[in-house]
Amino acid sequence: DTAVSQTPKYLVTQMGNDKSIKCEQNLGHDTMYWYKQDSKKFLKIMFSYNNKELIINETVPNRFSPKSPDKAHLNLHINSLELGDSAVYFCASSHRLAGTVFDEQFFGPGTRLTVL
Amino acid sequence: GQQVMQIPQYQHVQEGEDFTTYCNSSTTLSNIQWYKQRPGGHPVFLIQLVKSGEVKKQKRLTFQFGEAKKNSSLHITATQTTDVGTYFCAGSGGSNYKLTFGKGTLLTVNP
Numbered sequence: 001d002t003a004v005s006q007t008p009k010y011l012v013t014q015m016g017n018d019k020s021i022k023c024e025q026n027l028g029h030d031t032m033y034w035y036k037q038d039s040k041k042f043l044k045i046m047f048s049y050n051n052k053e054l055i056i057n058e059t060v061p062n063r064f065s066p067k068s069p070d071k072a073h074l075n076l077h078i079n080s081l082e083l084g085d086s087a088v089y090f091c092a093s094s095h096r097l098a099g100t101v102f103d104e105q106f107f108g109p110g111t112r113l114t115v116l
Numbered sequence: 117g118q119q120v121m122q123i124p125q126y127q128h129v130q131e132g133e134d135f136t137t138y139c140n141s142s143t144t145l146s147n148i149q150w151y152k153q154r155p156g157g158h159p160v161f162l163i164q165l166v167k168s169g170e171v172k173k174q175k176r177l178t179f180q181f182g183e184a185k186k187n188s189s190l191h192i193t194a195t196q197t198t199d200v201g202t203y204f205c206a207g208s209g210g211s212n213y214k215l216t217f218g219k220g221t222l223l224t225v226n227p
Contacts (some may be wrong), residue, residue, distance in 0.1 A: 099208035
């Protein structure tokens with residue numbers, strides 16, 4: 001059983017297109033996250049949701065719009081893709097919010113986005 | 117905002133040598149976590165340290181949390197080729213509900 005799953009695993013698209021990445025967790029966690037990992041491996045938080053409520057929006061361009069239809073799902077939609085959006089996007093989940101007890105994060109396998 | 121610095125950025129060792137990566141936070145942390153990411157993989161949680169001065173061991177890995185809860189280290193004794201990967205520390209300050217990752221240390225091991 002995959003704890004945190006993401007689709008697609010790879011995404012190659014042209015500049016200006018709109019794309020979505022889906023994430024699902026079957027761990028029963030309350031909190032989900034989106035991270036961006038650039039070519040230098042730097043992991044940067046983008047968004048976090050707790051019980052479907054947006055908690056963190058880390059100065060991400062508004063071309064990025066997360067949506068959490070329920071606690072187990074957190075999707076990421078990106079409009080008007082730019083070259084600089086090329087990166088690996090990781091979804092993660094934790095039992096509780098970061099900074100609290102039980103906040104260890106479980107990461108999905110990642111989605112490698114390449115914008116041409 | 118909270119910053120977490122990690123050094124070194126890269127470390128290459130011969131198999132059997134020891135390895136240490138260090139992490140420093142600009143602010144006092146409520147806890148610090150360590151993750152390992154194998155090449156082509158995703159970060160995997162290793163451990164969480166919560167108490168001032170805490171030391172935890174996992175087989176050949178020793179984790180420390182500083183007395184002031186602003187720094188931490190991960191030490192691997194007698195590295196093996198299976199230890200290859202990027203090791204990240206990640207700290208949370210509590211009230212901002214955010215885990216801030218260090219830039220990671222890429223460990224390569226020569227067999």
